[in-house]
Amino acid sequence: xxEIRLIEAVREGLREEMELDSSVFLIGQDIGVNGxxxxxxxxxxxxxxxxxxxxxxxxxSGLVGVAIGAALNGMRPVVEIQFADFIFPAFNQLVSEAARxxxxxxxDYSVPMVIRAPYGGGVRGGLYHSQSVEAFFAHVPxxxxxxxxxxxxxxxxxxxxxxxxxxxxxxxxxxxxxxxxGEVPSxDYSVPxxxAVVRLEGTQLSLISYGLSVHHCLExxxxxxxxxxxxxxxxxxxxxxxxxxxxxxxxxKTGRACIVHEDNLTGGIGxxxxxxxxxxxxxxxxxxxxxxxxxxxxxxxxxxxLEDAVLPGPTDIIKTARDLAAx
Amino acid sequence: MPxxxxxxxxxxxxxxxxxxxxMYRNMLLARSISEKSWLLTRQGRVLFSxxxxxxxxxxxxxASALDVVGDFIVPYARSLGAMLVKGMTPLEIxxxxxxxxxxxxxxxxxxxxxxxxxxxxxISMGSSIGTxxxxxxxxxxxxxxxxxxxVTMVYFGEGAASQGDxxxxxxxxxxxxxxxxxxxxxxxxxxxxxxxxxxAEPQISKRAAGYGFPGVTVDGSDPLAxxxxxxxxxxxxxxxxGPTLVETKTIRMMPHSSSDDHLRYRSQEELDAxxxxxxxxxxxxxxxxxxxxxxxxxxxxxESVNQEVEDAIASADxxxxxxxxxxxxxxxxx
Numbered sequence: 137x138x139e140i141r142l143i144e145a146v147r148e149g150l151r152e153e154m155e156l157d158s159s160v161f162l163i164g165q166d167i168g169v170n171g172x173x174x175x176x177x178x179x180x181x182x183x184x185x186x187x188x189x190x191x192x193x194x195x196x197s198g199l200v201g202v203a204i205g206a207a208l209n210g211m212r213p214v215v216e217i218q219f220a221d222f223i224f225p226a227f228n229q230l231v232s233e234a235a236r237x238x239x240x241x242x243x244d245y246s247v248p249m250v251i252r253a254p255y256g257g258g259v260r261g262g263l264y265h266s267q268s269v270e271a272f273f274a275h276v277p278x279x280x281x282x283x284x285x286x287x288x289x290x291x292x293x294x295x296x297x298x299x300x301x302x303x304x305x306x307x308x309x310x311x312x313x314x315x316x317x318g319e320v321p322s323x324d325y326s327v328p329x330x331x332a333v334v335r336l337e338g339t340q341l342s343l344i345s346y347g348l349s350v351h352h353c354l355e356x357x358x359x360x361x362x363x364x365x366x367x368x369x370x371x372x373x374x375x376x377x378x379x380x381x382x383x384x385x386x387x388x389k390t391g392r393a394c395i396v397h398e399d400n401l402t403g404g405i406g407x408x409x410x411x412x413x414x415x416x417x418x419x420x421x422x423x424x425x426x427x428x429x430x431x432x433x434x435x436x437x438x439x440x441x442l443e444d445a446v447l448p449g450p451t452d453i454i455k456t457a458r459d460l461a462a463x
Numbered sequence: 464m465p466x467x468x469x470x471x472x473x474x475x476x477x478x479x480x481x482x483x484x485x486m487y488r489n490m491l492l493a494r495s496i497s498e499k500s501w502l503l504t505r506q507g508r509v510l511f512s513x514x515x516x517x518x519x520x521x522x523x524x525x526a527s528a529l530d531v532v533g534d535f536i537v538p539y540a541r542s543l544g545a546m547l548v549k550g551m552t553p554l555e556i557x558x559x560x561x562x563x564x565x566x567x568x569x570x571x572x573x574x575x576x577x578x579x580x581x582x583x584x585x586i587s588m589g590s591s592i593g594t595x596x597x598x599x600x601x602x603x604x605x606x607x608x609x610x611x612x613x614v615t616m617v618y619f620g621e622g623a624a625s626q627g628d629x630x631x632x633x634x635x636x637x638x639x640x641x642x643x644x645x646x647x648x649x650x651x652x653x654x655x656x657x658x659x660x661x662x663a664e665p666q667i668s669k670r671a672a673g674y675g676f677p678g679v680t681v682d683g684s685d686p687l688a689x690x691x692x693x694x695x696x697x698x699x700x701x702x703x704x705g706p707t708l709v710e711t712k713t714i715r716m717m718p719h720s721s722s723d724d725h726l727r728y729r730s731q732e733e734l735d736a737x738x739x740x741x742x743x744x745x746x747x748x749x750x751x752x753x754x755x756x757x758x759x760x761x762x763x764x765x766e767s768v769n770q771e772v773e774d775a776i777a778s779a780d781x782x783x784x785x786x787x788x789x790x791x792x793x794x795x796x797x
Contacts, residue, residue, distance in 0.1 A: 161608065187608055193638065198597040198631025205601020208586055209535070210609060213601075225627075232591040233598065238796050240589065242570030244581040246796040277794050301796035 143313035145287035145320055146176050146252075149294035150214065152324065154184055157212060160298055163190040163203060164216030164252075173218055174254055174313055200226035200251065204234050204303075207249045212298060220255035220269045220307060221435070227272070234303040235278030246301045250294070254310035255283075256348055256398055257430075257447050261310075262438035268399035268430075273305050274376040274408070280304045280329055281376040285350040287318040289373055292327030300329060309348035309398075316351065332379035334386065338368035341392035341460050343453065344383055344409055346372040349396045356453035365461045375405045383409060384417050391422035392460050396453055401429040423463035428452050470753040476687040477694060480755040486527055486686055487746055487756070488764060490519040493544035494743060495772045496553060497717075500560055500575070504721040508780065509560045513540040513576045514717035517684075518648050520742030521711035522618070523548055524686035525646055528693040529616060535606075537586040537599040537617035540576045540720075541648065545618060550583045553772050557779030564785045571785040586615075593626025595619060596645070600636040603643035603700075614700040616644040616693075621710075622653025624670070625661045633708065637674035640705035644696045647708065648683060650715040655728040671708035683711030684742040687749075714740045 140148075154160045162177060168191035171178030181189035192199045196217060203213035217223045223230075234247045257266035274281045280302055284290040290308065297304040335350060336357055343353040350371045357367035370386050372379065387393045393413055395406035406427040413425050428448050430436070436443045473483055497516050503509035515522065522544030526536065529548075536542070536549055546556065555567050559578075562571040568579050568587075579587025586602060588595055599617030606613045623629060624647060636643050647667045651658045658665045671678025679696075681688045689711055696707035714737045718725040725734075750756035 159609075193631065193634055195627075195631040195634065197628055198600075198635055201594060201597025201628060201632065202601035202604060202635055205537075205586070205598035205603070206605040206608070207601070208598070209602045209605035211605045228591055229594055229597070229628075232589055233594050236589070237587060239793050240569050240572050240577075241579050241581065241587045242566075242572055243793045243796070244567075245579065245587050248796075280795075 139317040139319055140287050141314050142287045142290050142308070142316045143174065143176055145291040146294060146308060147178065147180070148320070149291040150177065151180060151183070153295055153298045154180070154188060159210060160212045160214060161188040161190065162214050162216065163192050163199060165192055165194055165218050167191060167216050172216060174310060176313070177216065196222055196225040197229050200229040201233070203249050204229060204237070204247055207247045208237070208245055212248050214250045214252060214298060217251060217253040219265050220253040221264045221267045223251070223253055223269055230273065230279065230303065231276050235276045238302070239278060247303045248301045249303045250297045250306055251303070252306045252308065254313070255307040256309040256311055257436040257443060258311045260438065260440055260443065263435040266436040268397065270305070270307055270375050271399055271404045274405060278302070279376060280374065281307070282329055282374050283307045283347040284373060285312070285347055285371050286316060288320050289327050291320050292325055293329065293373065296326040296329050299326065304329070307347065312348045316348070327373070330374045330377050330379060332370055332372045332374070332382035334368060335371045336367065336369040338366040338390065340366045340390055341394060341457055342368045342370055342383070342386040342390045343394055343396055343457065344370045344372065344386070345396040346375055346405070347398070349398055349448070352450045352453055353396055355450040356457060359450065359454055360457055363458070365457065367457060378408065378412065380412050380416065383412065387413055387417045388420045391420055392463070393421070394426040394428060394453070394456055394460055396428045396448070398430055398448060400432050401427060402432050404429055423460055426456050426460050428456050468749070468752060470755070472687060473753050476691045478687070478690065482527070483750060483755065486523050487750060488768065489523045489544060489547045490686070490743055490746065491765060491768045492547055492553065492772070493519045493523065495768050496556055497543060499772055499776060501717065501721060503560065503776070509575060511575045512560070512721040513719070515541045515543040517714040517716035517741065518650065518711070519544045520686040520746060521648055521683035521689050521713050524689035525616065525693040525709070525711070528690055528697050529614060533584070533613050535584045535586055535602050535613060535615040537595045537602065537615060538578045538588055539595065539618050539620065539623070541620065542578060542618045543576065546578055546585065549585055551580055551585070553775035554778055555580070557775040558782055561779045561782070562784070563779060563782040565782055593619065593623040593628040596623070596628050596632030597635065599643050599645070600632045600641055603636065603641035604639060606642055607639065612701060614642045614644065614697050616646055616697070618646050618648065620653065621647055621649040621651070621658055621661060621667050622656070624667050625653070633670070633674045633706070636706040637676050640703065642700035642703070643706045644693065644700055645706060645708045646693070647710045648713045649710050650713045652715050652719070654719040654723060666710065668708050668710035676706045676708070678708040678710065680710040680712060683713035684740045684745055686742065686746055716741065
């Protein structure tokens with residue numbers, strides 16, 4: 137089978153799960169006739185009808201609240217939030233309701249719901265179409281947070297998320313939709329939530345990342361190999377729960393770690409990974425754990441000159457990795 | 464009560480003598496549980512309570528209009544009367560009040576009167592106000608998508624109607640003509656904030672027009688009026704004609720919760736002046752005037768209700784507490 141774009145992988149995942157399970161339905165703004173602003177759901181309303189691909193009002197809290205209710209009554213809703221930046225009105229529904237429904241009912245009610253949202257910068261989307269929001273939700277017990285980097289994982293993890301009985305936030309880097317290509321298996325498959333994978337084997341340092349930043353790490357690793365610096369690239373794939381075993385295994389081998397994400401630095405996923413390495417990987421470390429992340433500014437400014445000044449990329453990774461290798 | 468009274472009015476409302484007596488019993492039971500729960504907090508045996516005193520008629524009569532087995536209720540903390548109609552027993556309620564392991568609402572994980580009982584079709588609530596409303600629309604959406612002949616009724620106070628989720632839930636339900644009844648108990652107070660500081664239009668039901676479905680306001684101390692209005696709303700929902708917003712004008716005879724002192728913001732005179740609206744003596748007098756009840760039966764019934772609640776308290780108090788080793792369990796579904 138040939139390569140497909142990440143956006144097609146997401147669409148295929150949605151279509152296949154809708155075919156397999158009549159309780160799966162999609163709901164979100166502009167996802168029906170318009171196929172979503174990024175066209176992820178293109179053609180799905182025509183194929184499955186207006187009851188299974190529902191154009192919702194412009195009201196994120198109500199939308200997520202409705203999905204929670206539907207999930208409590210036998211359905212498996214897949215919500216599209218148009219941009220991750222617009223998820224905050226639904227924060228209360230996600231944190232106060234969806235995340236703790238299973239715990240607070242002592243296991244009686246669960247919320248099998250997926251929230252999909254495009255995240256990330258580099259598209260000149262300015263402060264409100266560029267954000268990474270995963271750290272807010274990774275903090276919350278009861279939620280799972282998944283961020284795929286490849287078409288294979290996007291489809292396989294989405295299928296796993298839809299089949300999961302817990303609320304899962306599924307963030308897709310908008311820049312990866314049409315720029316990241318890859319092969320996907322022809323038959324039904326899924327990728328387990330909570331499992332990281334090594335994208336590139338290396339010996340001297342571990343670049344630990346997720347989402348589009350994984351590709352920046354791979355690009356940096358290739359450039360560094362020309363300098364005889366051998367990088368291992370670990371793709372977390374799920375940032376909640378974190379696959380501690382896999383990242384510790386990598387750092388045990390390399391002795392050096394740099395966590396890379398597009399989200400800003402303070403309180404990000406990198407901090408949690410660093411804490412895990414400090415506690416359980418201390419004896420493996422030959423150098424301080426480093427982080428490459430956006431600086432603590434409120435998302436990415438609109439002007440290309442300003443955005444490029446703060447958007448982390450391969451150059452930042454190369455510089456930090458070089459220093460780390462030389463430590 | 465309106466001019467038409469006695470047995471004629473009862474029959475007009477679609478209820479028979481046994482229905483009315485059953486409703487009165489549940490109202491007495493709700494009051495008894497509420498009063499005794501309050502005392503338990505004063506004795507330090509229970510840590511929190513939210514009294515329903517004054518709105519028993521609104522809750523019992525509205526829930527009685529549902530199909531008790533098949534329909535869904537999305538409650539809030541003051542919906543005790545509706546919980547009884549839906550089948551929650553005084554013992555189950557007291558297990559919740561005491562936070563015991565066998566509490567069917569949460570196994571001791573939530574504060575008292577935070578309802579949720581899957582087997583009875585009671586959708587779980589937390590302490591956030593208003594989040595329940597979109598949830599009710601979602602439960603009703605799922606009923607519609609699955610071709611279920613079920614109705615969902617969500618209870619909330621007029622304070623919750625100030626939340627954005629109120630608007631988002633009603634808008635969605637209106638668009639999709641969902642089988643849901645929005646039942647607002649308007650007692651005029653959101654803790655200490657009076658309704659005139661919540662909105663310049665204190666009649667909440669008027670807002671339904673903005674969502675394209677009917678809104679009606681009824682006397683929440685009159686169970687027959689409530690039952691008639693809600694029966695109509697439930698029938699409309701079940702026929703696929705869409706939602707209704709029913710506002711019951713109720714009174715709050717007690718503070719917001721056991722952590723509140725309402726004399727900080729309400730006068731005793733004002734509270735006394737509302738006493739004639741207490742639905743319990745009103746309904747008892749009505750039943751007597753209709754010739755289907757008398758003082759002796761009232762006395763017998765009160766004693767039986769009192770004993771049932773005392774027994775529930777004794778059993779719940781003696782029941783097993785949650786095992787501390789289980790506090791980490793059930794964060795995620797398997």
